[in-house]
Amino acid sequence: MKALVLSGGAGTRLRPITHTSAKQLVPVANKAVLFYGLESIAEAGITDVGMIVGDTAAEIEEAVGDGSQFGLKVTYIPQERPLGLAHAVLIARDYLGDDDFVMYLGDNFIVGGITGLVDEFRSNRPDAQILLTRVADPRAFGVAELDPSGQVIGLEEKPDRPKSDLALVGVYLFTPLIHDAVRAIEPSWRGELEITHAIQHLIDSRADVRCTVITGYWKDTGNVGDMLEVNRMVLEGMDRRIDGEVDAASETIGRVVVEEGARIIDSRIVGPAVIGSGTVIRNSYVGPFTSIAENCRVTDSEVEFSIVLRDSSIQGVGRIESSLIGRHVEVTPAPSVPSAHRLVLGDHSKVQITS
Structure with missing residues (x-):
């Protein structure tokens, strides 16, 4: 398998960060979102990975390399421009051959990994298996319709009037039958080959399409709010770990990680934070749910519920919260x-003048 x-993808909802960086490499707890997915794939016992890359290919390849750091063998497959998930399957045909495969969206985050899902697919081997989760506003997602027995009977891509609140999670498992389906469909009104249309083609052809409704944590990290969450x-x-230097005038409370080489001087860090x-x-305060990456400087400031990327500085600005701050940024x-x-x-x- x-x-x-x-x-690939432009990551428009994370601009301006993604003007200069791949959305899949934005860090969560100081580790790229993409890396969590690659670790989940390796834990599921899969070693061969084809990676679809676009305009940010050079940055992705530099970060992931040959995949050996994750126990994987990575082959890069260039996509001229993002033309839909089914198009990604189409251009990966030679790489995938006649193997079963899991398709994983690199900016998705699933707690607990995918090992159970992969094991279930290997045991039962339906023609396709999709992950679903209930969402408050399904209009932004692919949406599944189930019959009373829980069988998938229909899929729609970002419908104006969803038939359910069950959204497709960015993990799909397929047998080689999907290759016939992606060749059979036409581009949608968005000009893309939709994976929902390809799976619907399988359903209409009476293929065995199954679903798993997950109740655990899943997020599409496509916008700032979801990244922070x-x-x-x-x-x-995370567990508390202090490998760096914390002086006697400083205080660290709760699940705080201070990496080796970091210095905390006359400051207060309240976890969870890294x-x-x-x-x-x-001389600063770092509050809960904050990740500050390597080689940053925070002086005479307060930061809470935020992500700060590497090589940035925050100096004398009072309080910052609910923020995503890019690389090499200066805030003064x-x-x-x-x-x-x-x-x-x-x-x-x-x-009367009040000021």
């Missing part, structure tokens, strides 16, 4: 501007 990992969840599962190697926190106070009131007042005026 192989894996097909999708690591996943970061919060991962940090909550401070990357080489980072210096001075704005220069003070003298305030004045310029008035032209008629006779017998009465004016």
Whole structure:
């Protein structure tokens, strides 16, 4: 069995971060989202991975390499532009051959991994197996319709009027039968080959399409709010570890990770939080659910419920929260501007000024 990992896409909902960085490499608890997926694939006993890459191919290849750091063998498959999930399957045909495979969206995050799902698929070997989860607003997702017995009878891509609240999670398992389906469909109104259409083709052809409804944690980390939420969840599962330097005037409370080479000076860190190697926190407060990557500087400031990427500095800016701060960023106070009131007042005026 192989894996097909999708690591292309423009990441428009994470701009401006993704103007200069691949969305799959934005870190959660100081580790790229993509790496969590690759680790899950390796834990499921899959070693051969085809990785679909686009405009950010060079950055993805530099970060992942040949895959050996994850116990994987990675083959890169370039996609000229993002033309849909089914298009990714189409261009990976030669690599996938006649093997079963799991397709994993590289910016998705699933707690607990996919080992159970892969084992179930290997045991039963349906023609396709999809993951579903209940969401508050299914209009932003592919949506499944089930019959009373729980069998999948229909799929729609981002419908205006969803027939259920069951959204497709970004993990799919297929036999080689899917290759016939992706060749049989036409581009959608979005100009893309939709994987939902390909799976619907299987359903219409009376293929064995099964679903698993998950109740655990899943997120598509496509926007800042979801990134911060996943970061919060991962940090909550970390154990306290102080490998760096914390001076006597500082305080660390709860599940705090201070990586080797980091320095905490006259500051207060309240977990769960992680401070990357080489980072210096001075005369500052770092609050819960905050990840600060390597080689950052935080001075005379407060940061909470935020992600700060490597080589950035925050100095003297009071409080920052619910923020995603990119690489090599400098955050400093704005220069003070003298305030004045310029008035032209008629006779017998009465004016009240509060500042």
